[in-house]
Structures are given as structure tokens and as C-alpha cells.
Amino acid sequence: MLYRVIDDQELPALVEAFMEDYEVIAPVRSGASYAFHHVDSFDQIELDYTTTITSLKKYVLPPKETLFTFDADANEVTDFSLTVRPRVIFGAHACDINALNSLDLVFEDSRYRDPYYEARREGLLIVGISCSPTETCFCHLMEADEARTGYDLFLQDIGGRYLVSIGSVTGANVLESACNPREATDEDRIAFRQATRKRQDSFNKDIPDVQEIAMLMDAFHSDPFWDELGSRCLACTACSSVCPTCYCFDIADVLDADGRTGRRERVWDACTSPQFAMVTGGHNFRDSNRNRVRHRMYHKLNGFLATHDRMLCTGCGRCVRACKAHISPIEVLKFFEEKGA
Amino acid sequence: MSETVSLHGKRPRVIIIGLASCFGCQLQITNMEPHLLELLDQIDLVHWQLASSDPLPEAFDIAVVEGAVTTKEALETLRKVRRRASAVITIGACAATAGIPGMASRDFDDQVESVYGAEVPVAAGSLVRPMAVSAVIPVDWEVRCCPIDPADFMMALQRFLTGSNRLAPTATLCGECKRNERGCFYGRGQLCLGLVTRSGCGARCPNLGRPCNGCAGVSPDANVAAARVLAEEAGVPAQRFDVALQLFNATNEDVCPSGAR
Amino acid sequence: MAPITTENAALRVSPYHDGGAPQTGAELIAANPYRPWPARITSIQQLTEHEKLFEFRFIDENIRNAFHHAPGQFVELSIFGVGEAPISISSSPSKSGFIELCVRRAGEFTQRLHEMQCGDIVGIRGPYGRPFPFELMKGHDVLLVAGGLGIAPLRSLINNIHDERSEFGKVTIIYGSRSPQEVMFRDQFEMWRHRKDFDLYLTVDHPDDTWDGEVGLVTKPFQHLQVDADRTFGAVCGPPVMYKFVVQEMRNKGISYDRIYMSFERHMKCGMGKCGHCQIGHQYCCIDGPVFNYWEAKNIQGSM
Numbered sequence: 001m002l003y004r005v006i007d008d009q010e011l012p013a014l015v016e017a018f019m020e021d022y023e024v025i026a027p028v029r030s031g032a033s034y035a036f037h038h039v040d041s042f043d044q045i046e047l048d049y050t051t052t053i054t055s056l057k058k059y060v061l062p063p064k065e066t067l068f069t070f071d072a073d074a075n076e077v078t079d080f081s082l083t084v085r086p087r088v089i090f091g092a093h094a095c096d097i098n099a100l101n102s103l104d105l106v107f108e109d110s111r112y113r114d115p116y117y118e119a120r121r122e123g124l125l126i127v128g129i130s131c132s133p134t135e136t137c138f139c140h141l142m143e144a145d146e147a148r149t150g151y152d153l154f155l156q157d158i159g160g161r162y163l164v165s166i167g168s169v170t171g172a173n174v175l176e177s178a179c180n181p182r183e184a185t186d187e188d189r190i191a192f193r194q195a196t197r198k199r200q201d202s203f204n205k206d207i208p209d210v211q212e213i214a215m216l217m218d219a220f221h222s223d224p225f226w227d228e229l230g231s232r233c234l235a236c237t238a239c240s241s242v243c244p245t246c247y248c249f250d251i252a253d254v255l256d257a258d259g260r261t262g263r264r265e266r267v268w269d270a271c272t273s274p275q276f277a278m279v280t281g282g283h284n285f286r287d288s289n290r291n292r293v294r295h296r297m298y299h300k301l302n303g304f305l306a307t308h309d310r311m312l313c314t315g316c317g318r319c320v321r322a323c324k325a326h327i328s329p330i331e332v333l334k335f336f337e338e339k340g341a
Numbered sequence: 342m343s344e345t346v347s348l349h350g351k352r353p354r355v356i357i358i359g360l361a362s363c364f365g366c367q368l369q370i371t372n373m374e375p376h377l378l379e380l381l382d383q384i385d386l387v388h389w390q391l392a393s394s395d396p397l398p399e400a401f402d403i404a405v406v407e408g409a410v411t412t413k414e415a416l417e418t419l420r421k422v423r424r425r426a427s428a429v430i431t432i433g434a435c436a437a438t439a440g441i442p443g444m445a446s447r448d449f450d451d452q453v454e455s456v457y458g459a460e461v462p463v464a465a466g467s468l469v470r471p472m473a474v475s476a477v478i479p480v481d482w483e484v485r486c487c488p489i490d491p492a493d494f495m496m497a498l499q500r501f502l503t504g505s506n507r508l509a510p511t512a513t514l515c516g517e518c519k520r521n522e523r524g525c526f527y528g529r530g531q532l533c534l535g536l537v538t539r540s541g542c543g544a545r546c547p548n549l550g551r552p553c554n555g556c557a558g559v560s561p562d563a564n565v566a567a568a569r570v571l572a573e574e575a576g577v578p579a580q581r582f583d584v585a586l587q588l589f590n591a592t593n594e595d596v597c598p599s600g601a602r
Numbered sequence: 603m604a605p606i607t608t609e610n611a612a613l614r615v616s617p618y619h620d621g622g623a624p625q626t627g628a629e630l631i632a633a634n635p636y637r638p639w640p641a642r643i644t645s646i647q648q649l650t651e652h653e654k655l656f657e658f659r660f661i662d663e664n665i666r667n668a669f670h671h672a673p674g675q676f677v678e679l680s681i682f683g684v685g686e687a688p689i690s691i692s693s694s695p696s697k698s699g700f701i702e703l704c705v706r707r708a709g710e711f712t713q714r715l716h717e718m719q720c721g722d723i724v725g726i727r728g729p730y731g732r733p734f735p736f737e738l739m740k741g742h743d744v745l746l747v748a749g750g751l752g753i754a755p756l757r758s759l760i761n762n763i764h765d766e767r768s769e770f771g772k773v774t775i776i777y778g779s780r781s782p783q784e785v786m787f788r789d790q791f792e793m794w795r796h797r798k799d800f801d802l803y804l805t806v807d808h809p810d811d812t813w814d815g816e817v818g819l820v821t822k823p824f825q826h827l828q829v830d831a832d833r834t835f836g837a838v839c840g841p842p843v844m845y846k847f848v849v850q851e852m853r854n855k856g857i858s859y860d861r862i863y864m865s866f867e868r869h870m871k872c873g874m875g876k877c878g879h880c881q882i883g884h885q886y887c888c889i890d891g892p893v894f895n896y897w898e899a900k901n902i903q904g905s906m
Contacts, residue, residue, distance in 0.1 A: 031524045053522045063520050067636045072503065072683035075723040077637050111889065112635050112874035221903055234536055234571075235562045237516030248878030251871050252507050253685050255499045257376035259383045262683055264636075268520065271878055273512040274562040279869045280687065281708040283842065285882075285904070289564065295881070298903060303884030322519055324527060324536060324571045499683070506685035506711040 627668025749840025
């Protein structure tokens with residue numbers, strides 16, 4: 001990995017350089033929390049944000065998007081053009097970069113590449129930024145606390161300056177045009193080591209590290225624990241709305257007012273939604289909150305690992321905050337921890 | 342299963358009637374201005390109570406019903422409507438859940454007496470305990486909320502003109518609220534009925550800074566027991582939660598059992 | 603039709619990776635996998651009170667020629683405005699140029715389809731899913747068990763075997779229905795009943811006066827069967843409750859875990875392993891299935 005050092009005074013120039021060709025998306029204040037949002041100037045950006053309410057997935061998989069328009073009388077597709085605005089995400093945390101990397105495995109699967117996702121993803125640059133864990137962060141337990149790929153630039157705060165990992169030619173070009181990147185010194189490298197160690201040491205130690213979590217998800221699949229979690233679930237799908245890697249969607253037709261033309265939309269859906277696994281005729285393959293909550297956790301902590309060799313959960317902690325019923329992977333980790341105690 | 346109305350190429354004859362309600366949902370239909378003419382083009386609107394005092398026509402295909410059932414006369418009207426219509430669509434909270442009129446179902450006789458005294462005026466009709474339309478006749482589709490979203494009404498009509506395999510959502514509201522990237526009222530100790538209310542509206546009120554008052558009705562898949570516990574935890578007494586639920590769910594036995602009345 | 607592009611020409615994104623418009627049917631299909639292609643209903647056969655067999659032909663010749671399926675696969679059928687639904691293919695791949703779909707009137711979409719007539723146009727994309735291992739089955743005995751609408755995907759396999767009959771050993775078909783009125787493809791079965799190279803067992807739960815077949819559950823005919831377990835493949839499709847019992851009967855006959863194949867029903871909304879609706883445990887019914895062998899199914903949480 002190629003890396004350079006820039007001064008923190010150079011960040012505004014870096015953002016402005018991106019603004020010439022890209023819409024800049026960055027963390028901004030939103031009520032008591034933060035959100036990724038379009039920004040017009042560097043001053044709006046909150047680079048030391050904790051976490052955002054929802055994730056970056058909205059930029060590659062919008063909550064609602066038109067797949068194509070159709071003529072219902074002729075029963076034909078009329079258009080599927082899509083205009084994508086080139087964007088840069090300025091200030092993505094490692095967990096969220098890893099989340100996008102996981103989504104790539106699904107939507108850029110060589111068997112069926114998703115042209116809508118691909119177009120948006122190809123028009124997206126990522127500038128990552130280092131962070132310090134909040135009390136609901138457990139990315140280190142999901143091997144998502146470092147982004148090894150999936151960014152154009154990654155800024156590691158090493159005190160008044162940033163160690164910048166350069167992940168793409170575009171990233172290098174913008175960096176060189178806007179800043180005066182210099183070679184790292186031994187002092188920089190030591191500062192980097194200290195910064196990462198400090199991060200690693202500041203995770204919430206009440207969240208247990210259960211290494212064999214995936215195996216346990218299978219072994220305790222029928223445990224009464226899931227009944228208890230299910231009994232609390234409100235069936236609201238807030239967990240999936242905020243999750244950076246919940247990518248499930250529904251496909252449905254919407255007619256225009258004339259009743260003749262319309263569009264086929266895909267809309268975020270969630271496996272915790274009661275009717276998600278229902279088939280024609282009314283049989284529901286996951287007919288209880290218990291089965292739905294368990295399935296979601298299973299996919300996050302086992303299923304994706306089995307098929308893609310990485311945890312789908314990134315440990316970002318968003319669902320921990322969003323779920324009013326306190327159902328989260330942390331609860332699952334704690335349950336397994338107590339099982340072995 | 343609701344079937345598309347078989348018309349053999351003719352435009353379906355539609356009636357729109359109002360029972361106990363503020364007529365606001367019928368007004369919402371007129372608020373569809375940019376699309377109203379296009380929609381009217383696809384149907385034959387043979388009777389609209391808001392614009393006519395003519396009696397109910399003898400023949401029609403789709404009946405659109407606003408309002409709750411509060412009189413014996415309304416019961417009769419609905420039964421007549423059901424016999425004649427191949428599809429019945431209700432609009433608004435009053436029709437779907439008995440809504441605001443439903444609040445009178447609690448201590449019904451006392452409520453009637455406190456309003457009318459010993460003698461109920463003839464003009465009020467023969468009063469019965471308020472009910473949702475679906476408590477009286479089978480309903481093919483319910484357009485929910487107070488008032489309805491005209492776009493939802495349009496989609497409901499199209500469901501019977503063209504057909505649709507979309508299901509009525511039963512997930513509760515918080516998921517939609519989170520998509521709007523909103524924080525939570527409970528974090529501020531405020532009561533919000535989104536925890537148990539049926540989604541589909543896009544969590545519009547919370548998005549405007551107002552807690553959900555439950556106008557879409559409690560979802561059949563809601564977990565009211567868990568929600569009460571969580572409200573308590575957040576500093577909102579469960580009793581306040583129960584009282585708030587009565588605004589739009591007073592006749593829902595599962596949510597506001599009459600034993601508690 | 604415009605390709606997918608970005609506003610910035612330097613970042614042009616197109617599904618046509620070499621820049622040119624797609625030429626062949628396969629390229630057209632790959633260009634946007636969500637796009638259904640117009641197909642005309644060319645025949646409708648009422649099978650039972652609730653089921654019809656529809657025959658479809660793609661209107662575009664390129665698409666028609668590019669469409670190749672295998673037994674056990676499904677398509678996504680569109681009626682624009684109404685929506686889309688996954689439906690398994692009932693016709694054999696040995697007959698090309700058209701596909702047959704057997705559809706039960708059970709919901710809004712299928713109701714609408716049942717109202718359609720010959721000449722009407724729908725949209726179709728696919729085929730999707732992992733099929734029955736037809737080539738692997740060659741040279742072996744095959745025991746096929748269908749319950750109710752499960753005959754729809756199995757018919758594709760049965761007809762394919764029929765068309766290449768000499769490639770297979772003993773072929774046994776067990777087909778269970780609730781009542782004689784619900785038996786589908788009766789003419790076809792009636793014909794096969796008199797053939798020596800198919801062992802056919804039709805069974806119903808509730809017989810009437812006209813019924814001269816077996817009575818009882820679909821597992822009942824197993825008592826008559828002589829199975830050479832070492833050279834037999836099983837194939838099962840039916841309602842969810844059926845699998846456990848049929849598979850156990852096959853195991854009792856000594857058929858190996860990995861030679862018992864079953865097709866699962868789920869709501870495949872995208873068909874491409876993305877939308878999540880058809881997930882069973884860690885697998886997607888649409889791309890990892892819908893056909894799984896028993897060993898695989900045992901290793902999927904919630905499969906049976």
C-alpha cells in the first residue's frame with residue numbers, strides 16, 4: 001500500500017478538489033446524531049463523528065429506485081436508463097467501507113451483475129477516515145475495524161496530520177493536485193502505530209469476543225434464547241433500515257395516474273418484516289418473530305461467512321441503537337459468552 | 342383474494358359514500374388535482390355523496406366507503422353496498438379502525454347520554470356502538486391513515502382495475518422512520534405510537550417532528566405487550582401508552598379490550 | 603433504449619462493456635437481468651378447477667433462440683402493473699421454442715394470469731436456479747415423487763426423461779393429490795399407465811366413485827417398491843410438509859443422501875441471489891437451489 005502524510009490544514013483543499021468533479025457526501029450533524037449528507041463546503045463536515053443513523057448503502061442501493069418504466073397496455077418495458085451522479089464519500093469509517101465491500105460480493109456476483117448497483121458503485125469514490133470506537137462498536141470482533149481494500153484514500157489521524165493510504169490512481173491524482181503529500185518519517189510511522197493501538201484498546205470490553213460465533217449459531221439454533229429475543233421484537237425492521245449490509249429488497253409495480261404506464265420499483269425490504277418469507281397461497285416460511293430475528297442474526301453471524309468467507313455484520317453498532325427492544329448481535333454474543341461460563 | 346373487477350371492457354361504475362367521519366378523506370380525493378381527471382377517465386363515477394344527495398344507485402362495481410359505522414342506517418347501507426358491489430374499498434382511519442368515532446365505544450351508553458341527554462334526536466339516526474366497516478362486511482382493501490394519502494387511494498383503485506400483487510404492509514413504523522434518518526422520540530422520553538402502528542405512510546409525522554398518533558391502526562403483527570414494556574423503560578408510563586392507543590384503536594379488542602373499559 | 607450512463611462522460615458506465623449494443627439474445631438478456639422480455643400466450647389448457655397450463659413463446663426471435671432451460675428451473679413472469687412472480691417451468695428442455703408453466707390460481711397475480719387469453723402478452727425473464735442433475739441421473743433408475751402442485755417442476759424432468767427414455771433404467775413415478783378432481787395432466791398419466799417402461803402410482807387422499815388408483819398419502823406406494831438403492835436417484839417436489847416423510851421412505855429404501863434431490867418452494871423475487879426473499883438458512887433458493895440434494899438440505903437451517 002502506498003502511503004503519504006498530509007497536514008490537517010490541507011483537508012479543506014482536498015475536499016474542494018473533489019468538489020470540482022464530484023458531489024461530496026460527508027457526515028454532518030443531524031439532530032442528536034449524524035447522517036451522511038450532501039455538503040457544499042468543508043465546514044459542514046463533522047470528521048470526528050461517532051456514527052450515523054443510517055449507513056452508506058443508500059448511495060449504492062437507494063431505499064426506492066426505478067428499475068424500468070413500462071407500458072402496461074402493450075406489456076413492454078419502455079426504458080431503463082439511469083443517470084448516476086459521480087460522488088465521493090468523504091469520511092467513511094472502516095466498518096462502512098467493509099460493508100460496501102460485502103455488498104459488492106452480492107451485487108457484483110459474476111453470475112448476475114446488477115447494472116444499477118454497478119453504475120452507482122463505479123461512480124463512487126471513497127475517502128475513509130480513522131475513528132475511535134463508541135460503546136456500541138464491535139467492528140474489531142467482526143474483523144471490520146480495518147479497511148484493507150475498497151477506498152481511494154484513507155486518512156489516519158496521527159495528531160495534527162494524516163497518514164494517507166492511497167488506494168487508487170484517482171485518489172492519488174486528487175491528493176497530489178490539492179495537497180503537498182510528503183513521505184512518511186519514522187515519527188509518523190510510530191504515531192500511526194500508537195494511534196491504532198489506542199483505537200484497539202478503547203473498544204467496549206463488556207462486549208465479549210466469541211471466536212466460534214458462527215459454529216455456535218448452528219449449534220444453538222433451537223435454543224430458547226431465540227424465543228426470548230422473538231418475544232421482544234416489535235417487527236418494525238428498524239434494524240435492517242440502519243444496517244450497512246442489509247441489502248434485501250422487494251420488487252413491485254407502480255402505475256401512473258393514467259393506469260396505462262408505470263414503473264417497476266425496488267424498495268428496501270427486511271427479513272424481519274412479517275410477510276417477508278410468505279409465498280403465494282399464504283404459507284409463511286418464517287412465521288414468527290423468533291424465526292425472523294434468528295434468521296437475520298444467522299445471516300449476519302454465520303450465513304454470509306459460509307458463502308463469502310466474511311462476516312456480514314460489521315459491528316458498526318447502528319442496530320444496537322436503533323432497536324428499541326435491545327435486540328442486537330451484542331445480545332447474541334453475550335448469550336454465547338454466558339453459555340460457556 | 343380480491344379479484345379484479347370483471348367488466349368486459351367497460352369502465353367500472355364507482356360510488357363514493359361517507360358514514361361517520363369528517364369527510365376529510367373524500368376531500369383528499371379532490372386534492373389529487375393534477376391526476377384527478379386522469380383517474381376519472383378510467384372509471385364511471387356514478388355517485389359521490391360529497392357532491393350529491395341522490396339516493397344510492399341500484400348498480401355499481403366498486404364502492405368506496407369513508408367513515409365508521411355508528412347507526413343502524415349505516416349498517417343497512419353497508420349490507421346493501423356489499424350485495425351490489427364486486428369490490429369494497431374503505432378510505433381513512435374511521436372506516437378502517439372506527440377511528441375517532443370509535444372513541445365513543447368506551448362507555449357507549451353514558452357517552453350518548455352525556456351528548457344527547459335522555460332522548461337521541463331523530464336526525465342522529467338509531468345509534469349503535471361504533472364499528473369499523475370490516476366489522477360489518479368483508480372489505481377488499483383498506484386505504485389507511487387520517488387523512489388518506491391520495492396516491493394510496495389511486496393505487497387502491499388501480500388494484501381493482503388492473504390488479505396488483507402488493508401486500509398490505511404489516512411491519513410496524515420504526516423501520517420507515519429510520520429510513521428517514523430520524524432519531525427516536527423515546528430517547529427524549531416522548532410517547533410515539535410508531536412502535537406498534539402499521540407502516541406504509543412513510544413515517545410522515547415523525548419526519549415532520551411529530552410523534553406517530555397511530556392513525557394507520559395497530560398492525561396485526563404488532564407486539565403491543567413488548568412495546569408497553571419498552572415505553573415504561575423509556576420513562577413513558579404504559580398507562581399513557583394505552584390511553585394514546587385508544588385514539589385510533591378503541592374498537593380493537595386485542596389492543597383495547599372491552600374488559601378494560 | 604438508452605444504456606446506463608453517468609452524467610460525467612469520463613465516468614461513463616454501461617452494461618454493454620465493450621461499448622457496442624448487444625447483438626445476440628444472450629447479450630440482450632445479460633445487458634439488464636431485471637428486464638423481462640415480451641412473450642405471447644400461445645395455448646391455455648384448463649387442468650383442474652384451479653390450475654391452468656400456459657404455453658408461452660418469446661416474441662423476439664433472438665431471445666427465443668437464446669432461452670435454454672433445464673428441468674427444475676423457473677422463470678420470473680411479469681404482468682406489468684400487477685407485478686412479477688416466480689413460476690417453475692413444466693415443459694421439457696427437449697422441446698424448444700416455447701415454455702409451459704403450470705399455474706394455480708392462488709393470489710392476485712395468478713388470478714390475473716388466469717383471466718388472460720391466448721394472444722395476450724406477458725413479460726418473462728430467466729431461466730433461473732439450479733436444476734435437477736439430469737446428466738448425472740442418466741444410466742440410473744429414477745424414482746420421482748410429486749405431491750399436488752409439485753408435479754409442475756417434476757413434469758419437466760419426467761418429460762425430459764421420457765424424451766431420452768433409453769438413457770435411463772427403471773423409472774417410477776408416484777404422484778399424490780388430495781382428490782381425483784385435483785389430479786393434473788391426467789391424459790398424460792393415463793397414456794403412461796399402459797406403458798411398460800414407466801411404473802406409475804397415482805394416489806389420492808379422498809377418492810370418489812370413479813377413482814381406481816391408490817388411496818392414501820404419497821408415501822403409501824413405497825410399500826410396493828423394489829428399489830435397487832445403489833443405482834437409484836430420487837426426485838421429490840411437493841408441499842412443505844411432504845418432504846420429511848418422502849425423504850425418510852427413500853432413506854429406508856437405502857438411497858444415498860446425495861442421490862435424493864428435492865425442489866423447494868420459496869418466494870424468489872429477483873431470481874438472482876440478491877433480494878433475500880427466498881433465503882433458506884445461508885442459501886438462496888433461487889441460485890443455490892431450488893433443487894438441493896438431501897445432504898445439502900440437511901446442512902441448511904430451516905430447509906425442512
